[in-house]
Amino acid sequence: MGLRTDVIVVAAGSGQRAGDGIPKQYRSIGGRTVLRRTLEAFAGSNGIRHILPVINPEHAALCADSAAGLPGVLAPVAGGATRQASVRAGLEALADDPPDLVLIHDAARPFVSPRLVARAIAAAERHGAAVPVLALVDTIKSVPETGFIASGPDRDALRSVQTPQAFRYALIRDAHRLQTHSAHLTDDAAVAEAAGHKVAVFPGDPANVKLTTPEDFVTAERTAAADLLDVRTATGFDVHAFGPGDHVMLGGVRIPHGFGLSGHSDADVVLHALTDALLGTIGSGDIGHHFPPSDPQWKGAASDQFLAHAARLVRDAGGRIAHLDATVICEAPKIGPHREAMRARIAAIAGISLARVSVKATTSEQLGFTGRREGIAALAAATVRLPWID
Known part of the structure; x- marks a missing residue:
């Protein structure tokens, strides 16, 4: 059995260099927050x-x-005023059930790979303290106040340092306890060195970039999109008959009408068809599998929760919804006046932009049950991007 290994993900910073808005670890790239990708x-x-x-x-x-x-993932703990204080808080929080090894990682490095994690664990077990590094590819020069370059250090001896930094838990915990007032120490390797420990190095990963500036997020979006190479499209279809009532629910919007729609939930044919389409993209059955009509808890239920559930399953699979398209088939009510409200509601439920939602309507030229005004049908298509899995 291997040594017990825990990870501390440092996510207490404000990320001011990343621009205005919420802290960078909670911003979205490729449909998921930076922190979620890291976790x-x-x-x-x-x-x-x-x-x-x-x-x-x-x-x-x-x-x-x-x-x-x-x-x-454990319940989070509160960080401190500095990165060092935040790491120390994390180390102390693990003390009641301590691991053998601990990896300390910046939340703003969301592209850490399983291979790099494995190297970090092996290095910590072998050396007690180790950090991932990359050789420098650019020449480094000193620029004094004169504004002219001076000679620089030997590039061959320099390395850039990444996270996760890897340690025996007791070693780095005790080192942090010794350095409670050393605010100048910028990473955990420096804390270990200040406590008298040698810190080994192991190969880092060029893809394991730290997101710092707005430009970094532009690049990260491209990286995330490049990972989603499996493009899938699936369809959905639903029908509900008219019954007593004074409105119908279509696309999450209440539309006045002389009849209602009969169904175990609120009978929203548009949301039901879209739900089935999304579930189809990930091979996860249909709406009846997830929300059985025989279960009384779904009687009269709002269908927005069905579509939200399917969208969440897509995200949990690492996917991103590229487009949702619905066609309503009925003689009445008129869909045109409500089209934009339906698009906006569907986009909000699925957590995507309005530009990624299309709603259309047609009649069946007075043919069939819709032509006889006995009910409403809806066709839907969903396109998603997923990580490629053989």
Whole structure:
């Protein structure tokens, strides 16, 4: 049995250099927050027992959304005024059930790979303290106040340092306890060195970039999109008959009408068809599988929760919704006056932009049950992008 390994994900910073808005660890890239991508990377890596986020308590709700449903993620702890204080808080929070090894990682490095995690674990076990590094490819020069370059250091001897930095837990915990007032120490390797420990190096990963500036997020979006090479399209179809009532629910919008629609839930044919289409893209059955009509809890239920559930399953699979398209088939009510409201509601439920939703309407030229005004039908198509899995 391997050594118990926990991960501390440092996510307490404000990320001011990334531009205005919420802290960078809660911004979205490729349909998922930076923090969620980081947590997913460790949750999907072999040998990891627990993952502990260290956060600003004011962002507890944002953290909870990012961590929802991920195995091994512990309740977050409050960070401190500095990175060093935040790491120390995380280390102390693990003390009651301490791991053998601990990896300390910046939340703003969401592209950490399972291979790099495995190298970090092996290096910590072998050396007690180790960090991932990359050789420099650019020449480094000193620029004094004169504005002219001076001679620089030997590039061959220099390395850039990444995270996760890897340690024996007791070693780095005790080192942090010794350095409670050393605010000048910028990473955990420096804390270990200040406590008298030698820190080994192991190969880093060029893809394991830290998101710092607005330009970094533009590049990260391209990287995330490049990972979603599996484009899938699926369809959905639903029918409900008219019954007593004074309105119908279509696309999450209440539309006045001389009849209602009969069904176990609110009978929203548009949302039902879209739900089936999304479930089809990930091979996850149909709406009846997830929300059985025989279950009384769904009697009269709002159908927005069905579509939201399907969209969440797509995101949990690492996917991104590229487009949702619905066609309503009926003689009445008229869909045109409500089209934009339906688009906006569907976009909000699925968590996508309005530009990614299309709603159309047609009649059946007075043919069939819709032509006889006995009910409403809806066709839907969903297109998603997923990570390629053979």
